[in-house]
Structure formats: structure tokens, C-alpha cells
Amino acid sequence: MMRYSGFRVFTQGLTGNTGWRAAWRKPAPKPEYDVVIIGGGGHGLATAWYLAKNHGITNVAVLEKGYLGSGNIGRNTTIVRANYFLPGNSEFYSHSLKLWEGLERDLNYNVMHSQRGLINLFHSDGQRDAFVRRGNAMLAQGDDAVLLDREGVRRMLPYLDFGQARFPIYGGLYHPRGGTARHDAVAWGYARAADQRGVDLIENCEVTGIDVENGRVTGVQTTRGMIRAKKVAMVTAGRSGQVAALAGMRLPIESHVLQAFVTEGLKPVIDHVISFGMGHFYISQSDKGGLVFGGDLDFYASYAARGNLPMVEHVMEAGMTLMPMIGRAKVLRSWGGIMDMSPDGSPIIDSTGIEGLYLNCGWNYGGFKAVPASGWALAHLIATGQPHETAARFRLDRFATGHLLDEEGTGSQHNLH
Amino acid sequence: MRISCPCCGPRDRREFTYYGAADYLNRPALDADASAWDDYLHLRDNPAGETRDLWYHDPCGTWVAVTRDTVTHAVIAAEAVA
Numbered sequence: 001m002m003r004y005s006g007f008r009v010f011t012q013g014l015t016g017n018t019g020w021r022a023a024w025r026k027p028a029p030k031p032e033y034d035v036v037i038i039g040g041g042g043h044g045l046a047t048a049w050y051l052a053k054n055h056g057i058t059n060v061a062v063l064e065k066g067y068l069g070s071g072n073i074g075r076n077t078t079i080v081r082a083n084y085f086l087p088g089n090s091e092f093y094s095h096s097l098k099l100w101e102g103l104e105r106d107l108n109y110n111v112m113h114s115q116r117g118l119i120n121l122f123h124s125d126g127q128r129d130a131f132v133r134r135g136n137a138m139l140a141q142g143d144d145a146v147l148l149d150r151e152g153v154r155r156m157l158p159y160l161d162f163g164q165a166r167f168p169i170y171g172g173l174y175h176p177r178g179g180t181a182r183h184d185a186v187a188w189g190y191a192r193a194a195d196q197r198g199v200d201l202i203e204n205c206e207v208t209g210i211d212v213e214n215g216r217v218t219g220v221q222t223t224r225g226m227i228r229a230k231k232v233a234m235v236t237a238g239r240s241g242q243v244a245a246l247a248g249m250r251l252p253i254e255s256h257v258l259q260a261f262v263t264e265g266l267k268p269v270i271d272h273v274i275s276f277g278m279g280h281f282y283i284s285q286s287d288k289g290g291l292v293f294g295g296d297l298d299f300y301a302s303y304a305a306r307g308n309l310p311m312v313e314h315v316m317e318a319g320m321t322l323m324p325m326i327g328r329a330k331v332l333r334s335w336g337g338i339m340d341m342s343p344d345g346s347p348i349i350d351s352t353g354i355e356g357l358y359l360n361c362g363w364n365y366g367g368f369k370a371v372p373a374s375g376w377a378l379a380h381l382i383a384t385g386q387p388h389e390t391a392a393r394f395r396l397d398r399f400a401t402g403h404l405l406d407e408e409g410t411g412s413q414h415n416l417h
Numbered sequence: 418m419r420i421s422c423p424c425c426g427p428r429d430r431r432e433f434t435y436y437g438a439a440d441y442l443n444r445p446a447l448d449a450d451a452s453a454w455d456d457y458l459h460l461r462d463n464p465a466g467e468t469r470d471l472w473y474h475d476p477c478g479t480w481v482a483v484t485r486d487t488v489t490h491a492v493i494a495a496e497a498v499a
Binding site for chain 1: 418429430431434435436437438451452455458459460461462463464465468470472487488489490
């Protein structure tokens with residue numbers, strides 16, 4: 001086991017960097033595991049790590065159909081925040097942010113977590129009132145929130161267009177502990193840490209069937225053969241519907257495409273994460289210098305992992321409305337991620353009607369920041385059979401029982417969250 | 418993406434508003450039990466491939482059931498439903 005440290009970087013630098021070893025093994029699947037996790041993305045890898053670390057369960061395999069971190073964990077806009085309003089969401093994301101703050105030490109891996117602060121802009125008195133309520137909910141949860149007036153925003157973000165008439169900037173809700181992290185490093189860090197505890201990370205291994213006998217899960221069929229397991233967790237947001245269908249389940253999920261964009265590298269110009277909700281636009285600047293920004297869904301069901309031009313145009317317009325200075329930057333690339341959209345905009349971490357089969361899905365736009373708490377909660381559920389206290393409301397049956405967690409209050413339509 | 422409105426012919430996607438899966442056409446009876454309403458409002462087949470969903474053509478007010486491919490974005494057929 002190789003520990004990463006500044007000293008090791010220094011000594012490796014002096015010896016030609018010849019001593020680095022692969023960050024994780026490439027094991028062949030064993031015939032049987034205590035727990036099989038379907039999906040080697042952020043949530044699946046975090047689940048494996050917390051199973052090992054918190055519960056001592058290490059006879060675990062993570063099955064990934066492509067390579068580790070090849071899904072949405074490497075295709076997002078990397079924002080980490082805890083600014084939720086509803087009980088049920090608030091404590092979960094608060095827990096997640098606390099885990100983020102200790103993550104690099106925990107994993108011995110630099111995930112480049114940067115608490116540069118996040119500012120949600122508002123543009124009317126009504127919106128200000130809503131943000132005051134949200135900020136108070138964040139404070140009540142023990143997180144941080146600062147209400148900025150127009151001049152406060154101007155001091156921090158002098159480059160915004162304060163003269164525009166359509167969405168005049170009234171102020172913003174500043175969340176100083178919000179920020180960004182390097183997305184693939186999060187997958188790699190969890191993978192390496194889980195591997196060191198004995199978890200088998202099995203790549204290029206697509207699950208083609210879930211075996212159930214007498215209402216109890218017994219294993220999975222894969223492109224690398226059958227693997228028996230006492231417990232199986234489906235952690236495949238983006239493809240949740242297809243995987244759950246292998247177990248005969250129909251989910252409250254509709255898949256949508258969300259686009260994001262990166263410009264050429266620029267000198268540091270945007271120091272925070274800025275969210276312009278009224279215009280459907282948010283932006284931050286990566287450590288490499290590229291402006292990373294995005295907007296809303298394309299709004300129709302899609303698995304294409306690419307969007308259409310109308311939303312590209314809309315996002316660019318919104319960006320130019322807010323900060324005309326970015327008009328000179330050239331967009332290098334754009335891409336689309338497949339979002340598990342649930343009818344209330346909140347996720348699902350729960351057991352299923354099949355004994356030993358667990359479900360983690362429905363992350364909508366916001367799966368990245370949830371990775372640590374999601375893995376923590378699912379590991380707790382798998383190990384103890386009980387929902388973790390921070391994720392107790394993310395139940396699969398809440399849609400049937402009416403206990404929805406509709407953070408934005410937009411109703412039971414999958415694409416409106 | 419272009420969708421053939423049964424009333425107006427092929428039109429740009431921007432003229433249409435997406436509503437959701439064609440499941441919305443199968444509204445349960447008012448006295449149906451809660452699971453029927455859960456099915457109708459929440460649960461989806463969500464196929465990767467051919468699907469059928471509802472779009473509203475804003476200029477002419479036609480509700481259109483569109484058969485299309487969620488992987489390629491190809492539009493296969495469109496028929497008026499209201």
C-alpha cells in the first residue's frame with residue numbers, strides 16, 4: 001500500500017518518478033461476494049469505501065460496465081454545496097458537505113476540493129424573501145449562509161451586468177462553504193481507498209441479469225460470468241431504469257439530458273460559483289482556467305448523452321445577459337449527461353421489495369455533491385438494514401404514499417425539477 | 418430535432434413543449450386506488466430506444482404523441498391526440 005504525501009512526490013521527483021504503482025488492482029471476479037455493487041461511479045465507489053471503513057465489510061465487488069468513473073462522475077460541473085431547504089434534504093446535504101471537508105484526509109487523495117463560495121443571485125423582492133427563508137433553513141441546519149444586497153454582490157462580483165433591466169440584480173445568497181472539486185479525482189480517490197481495504201473493482205463487466213430466488217437476491221449475471229452475492233446494490237443513476245428492469249422493477253424515473261460547456265483556459269477571472277437561476281445559468285472556473293457552465297435540461301427524455309442546439313443557444317444567451325465579459329471566450333467543448341429525473345427532484349436510497357436488493361438512484365441534477373453522504377447512507381442501509389438518519393426520507397414508496405420532497409415546488413412532472 | 422405536427426407539418430423543436438411519457442394518456446378512473454395513480458403519475462418504462470411521449474405544439478395548440486428514439490433523437494412518427 002502506497003501512501004501519497006508531499007514527501008513522496010519530492011522523493012519520486014528525485015528518482016525519476018519510477019516508483020509509482022497503479023492506484024488499484026485489476027482483479028478477476030471471484031465466484032461469490034457478500035455485497036455486489038452494480039455501478040463503478042462516484043456513488044458506487046463511495047458505498048464500497050464506507051462499507052469497508054464504517055462497517056468492516058470488505059468482501060465486496062464493484063462492477064462497472066466501462067471503466068471506473070466513466071459515467072456522470074466524470075461528466076458533471078463539479079459543484080459541492082449544502083444549500084437545501086426541506087427537512088429530509090437539508091440534513092443529508094449538510095452531512096455530505098462535512099464529509100467533503102474531511103475527504104482528502106480520509107481517502108489520502110487530493111480531490112482538489114475548493115471551498116471558493118457559491119452565490120445564488122436573486123432578482124425580485126419575492127425571490128429575496130424565498131432566499132431569506134432558505135438561508136435561515138441553512139443556518140438552522142448548522143451550515144453557513146450570508147444574505148448579500150446589491151452592493152454586496154457588486155463588491156464580490158464586479159463584472160456582472162448590473163444595468164440589465166430584464167433581471168436586475170437585487171442581491172444574492174452567499175454560501176461560503178460551497179465550491180467545487182475535481183470530479184474524476186473523487187472517483188479515483190474512492191476507488192483507490194476501497195481497493196486498499198480489499199474491495200474488488202471489476203471494470204468492463206456489465207450486469208445482464210439479477211438472480212432472485214424466493215423473493216431474495218442470490219447474485220448477478222454479467223458479461224464476465226455469474227457472480228453470487230448475498231446482497232446487491234443498484235447504483236447506476238443514468239441507467240437506473242434498465243438495471244432495475246433486470247429485477248422486474250419499474251421506477252419513478254425519467255432520463256433526461258443535461259448539457260454543460262467548457263471554454264478555453266483563461267487567467268483567473270471568476271473566483272466563485274455563481275448561479276443565475278432566473279436565467280437558467282451557472283458558472284465557475286476550473287483550476288485549469290476553463291469556464292465551466294451549464295443551464296437547464298433539454299426537457300425531453302433522452303439517453304443520447306448529447307443535447308440539441310436550442311439549449312446551447314439559451315445557455316449562451318443567459319451567460320451573456322449576466323456577464324457580458326465572457327463573450328470573448330471560445331467554447332472548447334460541450335457534452336450531455338444522462339440525468340435520473342425523479343417526480344419530486346429528490347433521490348432514492350432504499351431497499352426494494354426483493355430481500356437483499358438495494359436501490360440508489362434519482363439524483364436529478366445534483367448527484368456529484370451528494371457522493372460522500374450517498375455512499376455513507378447506502379453502506380449503512382446495506383450493513384444494518386436500516387436507513388441512515390440523514391437519508392431516512394429518500395424512500396422508494398414516498399411517491400405512492402405522498403411524502404414527496406419537492407424542493408422547488410414544481411409538482412409531479414419528471415422534467416420540472 | 419424537428420417534429421411533424423399533424424396540423425402544421427415539420428416544425429422546429431422549439432415550437433413544442435415536452436410534457437412526458439404517453440402514459441399520461443391512460444388516466445385512471447377517479448375512484449381508482451392509489452397504486453393506479455402512482456403508476457400514472459410517477460412510474461415510467463423509460464426506455465433507451467423507441468419511446469412514445471406527449472408534446473404540445475404551441476402555435477396551433479395540438480397535443481401530439483411523438484414516437485421517437487431516445488438514443489439517437491430520431492423522430493419516427495407523430496399523431497394528434499387532442
